[in-house]
Amino acid sequence: MIREIEINNTKIRYDLQYKKVKNINLRIKPDGSINVSANRRVPQKAIDEFVMSKAEFIIRALDKYKNKSNEASKQIYSETEVKELILNLCEKVYPCFEKRGIKYPTIKFRKMISQWGNCRSEKGVLTFNTNLMYAPLECIEYVVLHEFTHFLQPNHSAKFYNELAKTCPDWKEKRKKLKDIHIR
Numbered sequence: 116m117i118r119e120i121e122i123n124n125t126k127i128r129y130d131l132q133y134k135k136v137k138n139i140n141l142r143i144k145p146d147g148s149i150n151v152s153a154n155r156r157v158p159q160k161a162i163d164e165f166v167m168s169k170a171e172f173i174i175r176a177l178d179k180y181k182n183k184s185n186e187a188s189k190q191i192y193s194e195t196e197v198k199e200l201i202l203n204l205c206e207k208v209y210p211c212f213e214k215r216g217i218k219y220p221t222i223k224f225r226k227m228i229s230q231w232g233n234c235r236s237e238k239g240v241l242t243f244n245t246n247l248m249y250a251p252l253e254c255i256e257y258v259v260l261h262e263f264t265h266f267l268q269p270n271h272s273a274k275f276y277n278e279l280a281k282t283c284p285d286w287k288e289k290r291k292k293l294k295d296i297h298i299r
């Protein structure tokens with residue numbers, strides 16, 4: 116159940132769920148949503164008051180998450196720049212894959228929601244997410260190597276990561292950095 120209260124002229128919405136908890140619990144998720152769980156016997160007014168009493172904490176937490184996501188969504192390259200950069204990286208890494216009998220792929224670009232890149236090995240096509248303009252160079256390099264490696268290993272098996280490690284030994288670090296990028 117969504118409840119709305121006002122703290123210092125700011126409307127705060129929270130999701131109230133009745134659960135078998137002792138009294139009232141409040142949790143703020145990184146996306147800024149506020150979840151409150153309360154025991155059924157706690158009156159609604161007491162729950163609102165409890166949330167109000169946490170006002171300072173809530174406002175501080177929401178600010179922190181807001182700043183964090185703003186910070187993460189900084190654009191580094193223009194769309195033209197990122198496309199050019201990716202094409203250059205593809206040419207740079209290709210010799211390693213040419214040796215393994217891989218034909219030079221068709222490179223495509225698209226704005227994608229759930230993936231940074233995509234490899235259609237049977238068609239010889241690599242597609243890169245233009246949102247990589249939000250990623251630092253080392254992460255873009257990782258994505259390029261990751262997608263090229265799919266020509267050797269189609270899935271994300273241990274074999275795949277063994278192959279990837281040959282051209283990108285610090286793939287784990289780079290993948291972690293990539294996960295911290297939030298685009299709005």
Ligand SMILES: [Zn+2]
Nearest residue numbers: 261262265271
């Ligand atoms: Zn993959």
